[in-house]
Amino acid sequence: MRLTSLKELDQSEGTVKLQQERGENGAEIVLVPAPSKTDPNDPLCWPLWKKHVAFTSICAFTFLTNYAIGGLAPAFFGLHLEFNKSMTETSNLLLWPILVLGVFNFFWVPLANYFGKRPIFVFASLLLCLCYVWGATAQSFESLMWSNIIAAFAGSSTEALGASMVNDLYFLHERGAKMGIYMNAISGGNTIGPLICGFIVQSLGWRWHKWIAVIFTAINFVAVLLFVPETRYNRDLGKSRLDASTSGLASVSEEGFSVEKIKSSSVKEVARQPSSFPVPQVPKKTFLQELSLWSGTPKTNLVLMAIRPLPMIVYPAVIFSFLCYSISLVVVVAVNILQSFVLQAPPYNFRPQIVGLLNIPGLLGNLFGAWAGGNIVDWFCAWRTKKNNGIYEPESRLYMLIIPFLITPAGCIVFGYGVERSLSWVALFFGYGMISVALAATPTITMAYVSDCALPVNSDALLLVNGLKNIVAFGFLYGIVPWVEKVGYRDCFGTLAGIFVGVVGIGAITLIMFGARLRHITAQWRIIL
Template sequence: MAELPVPGTVQQVDDSHFTSGIRRDARRTDIILIPQPSDHPDDPLNWSKWRKRVSDLGHNVYTFGVVIMVSSYTPANLKIQAATGIPVADINTGVGIYFLFIGYSNLIWQPLAINYGRRPVLLASILLVIVQALWQAYCTTTGEWYANRALMGISAGPVETLLELVVADLHFSHERGAWLSVYVWILFSGSFLSCIPAGFVADALGWQWIEYIVCIIGAAFFVWLFFTFEETAFYRPDVVSAETIGVGNGKVDTDDVETPRAEAKYTDEKRLGETPMGHNSDAGTTALDRASDIVGTPKPYWRRLSILSGYDRRRKSNVWRNAYISIAILRFPAILYSGLLVAMSLSWYNVVNGTLPTILGKEPYNFSANIIGVFYVAGIIGVTFGSYFGGALSDRVAIYMARRNGGVFEPEHRLWIFLIALIVHPLGCLLFGVGAAHHIHWVGLAFGLGFFCVTLPMGSSVAYNYILDSYKEVAGEGLVSVVLIRNTIGFGFAYAILPMIDALGVQDAFILLTFLGLFVWCLTFVMLIFGKRFRKWTARAYWELVEEQGLRVH
């Protein structure tokens, strides 16, 4: 029996153009496109530049809308306590409840999106988030607050796992990091950005008006999404698997790979906005070795906005089967590592949200809600740097490492970027936490917060990409697995952060976080050494899952 391909090990670079029958990047012709696009104009990998940009804008609008509706109230924590009697500790516990429910809700949301399409799930989610944000303005007891946070978590579930899948729908692996970093930047910075005006709104109009305003914005975003965000799910079971391209023998024969052909062939490239050879100029795709015409008739606009346009009967899976897979692959080491990494990123984010208003709102700083909101600018700056490191720079590092490895890309190549985190994480923790305990000038705290926040998007974007690179055919389920780990741990941190600080003090609590962070970042060296062995060990289980779902095994 032939040895099974190692999941995630792919021929990414081919300087000699020895590998035949595959599509490459039009600008950098030595880079092989992973995944290989199909021949159909409705394949999102074949979309024109403007069409991709509209979809990119759409899913990022959804992300920003959900984030601001979920977290804009944070600078007004003390005002909420004064107006409702809900203790700040209970408000922070609500954050943990939110993250717990957002994780487990994806056992339903993500399988629905995989089987029936991304579009209906995003539209339903943002509508439900609007309802919960409006209700939050009328919560007056701890019980109501907890119930609202639980339902908000269920409503906002897709913002944690589905957007990574949409990015993978639209972009090739060598460009995915940059686009994923935009999403992660919005995920973290969106809450910081919204906190800046929210503080002023709370001081001028009352904290409830934060919720009223974000609900109006959310409703506008829903209308935009309904008319502009089209389905990105596309079923391509007969395209050659990335793991079989050029690995081992430098060549793959695609003559026997059958691609479905529609009866009507579409040849009007100008109308599609496609380049010759039937591929779009944005992705820069071309077929240097394989001449392949665009086939099939693209769907008209009204059909692309159909609620169930992403459903394909050929897929041999269902909602419950996909939910089971998310649990089953928790035994994969790459999933466990990524989950722990993203969990710590979320936990550090919860630490910031849980401690910043308390630290700055009391002696010796005594900042008002609006100034606390402005203070989040430091976090935004840190997240911006971290998004670049974990996104565009990780793409460059991955290609560089693949070139050094004879053109073969390993998902662990992206992990080298975490050397930066080993430096900035302890620096940020100690400067912010220990500095606050010793009442240093607020400028020092701002720098500490900035360094601290650099690692937030790095951990998330690289870990998500690691799953997409390693187990791309079950990546949707794998992202759910990661979020289950992340949000279970995040719930514990959100629930315990203030009691921990009360028990240990700010200084000792942040010293503890420093060493916890260093431990997690140092696990990266284990994956750099043994990651491929782990993936080889899971190969049989992975390819069996792929075949069971009616995907490709070539």
């Protein structure tokens, strides 16, 4: 068995030429990775509408997973009374699915790498719909919980694969904004779901929350079946760049990179893709051919694909990303679990739909976090790249972690202190909005950083991030109710704020200072099967 290194798969080691100056009035974006000039089936060469429809369908799949499972939170107080379960037992409706969402990344990603992403998405989206039918008709607490667990098994297929799809469809300079949209789909399900569920529970009962999810997941299954072709593509990065140097699709710099001219003083994306190719050597697939669930298998053994990601845990980018994502998930889901018990009990005595309104600031925090971690980071990286003579360093993304670093710990303190002292609901709402910034901003930045550092094996690296963060989060959240009951909300959320500051702050500073050196060292390690 021959082990390879990242450097053998991609000579750039994450440092690439992303901008090429052309005179005083313009700059050119280097397309990384370069699209194939001979194969119109390369996902990077698809028309923009086709990319966006496929990506939106998978984002909707991800959203609906979290919408129906996490969205049930405002009903927890009523479910705890209906089924005569304790607070801790009721919280298992969310806790065990969180664990499953992480663990089964290790099942789906190797299968997708071997058989392709399309058959996985089609099967899993159908299974998700059937699980919600099961949940809507469940007659016992155990049945409801198992419907959520199996639904999480189906939905876990999008956790890492959805993020890796960003790299299949879009270029490096587009990655931040698109990852922000994907993270909004995940976090949005956890905020919009409870917001809507609160009103549904009060008016129609919690079962209708599940039936509405059934309707939307059925529509999404049809969208995935018809509009999500296979995005797995066997891309030889070195050959792609060589191809691009002779292609008529874009102008070419003296270094041999494919570039796209921008007629302005600042560098910005020109979202135009070629619709025709000069004498294509590969025939374009028809719509019916793209509906096929079979796209072939690689020569690599499936067992090797299953164990291949594990050694990559030694990469600093992977360690940092999964720790940041873990603590961001913990602080947000902790509020989701506790909100019903806090706001429906004295002194607040809110009805379920009012509890759901807590997710309005959560949604606003998610939207701001995704914008900050996506668009702002892309703008900042473009500015730094221009200052660096067109050379892009992945560590440029990490500077913008200062936004969640300042906002989220303050939100933890406001929320914890507010509940402890029974302050106005306004304090709780503001606190949760500030906390929610982290769940979109932090993983958007750090997962894009992982993709930049390990592009040839990004799906395996993101598998580790998404799988391990849920396992770590489960460990924290499994004890969140007993922890709060023992030390109180102020001390509990104050400790979470300190952990967030330590993980994000120390990690970001370390990688900003030494990340490039560590990247080049670890790129030499022969740990890839």
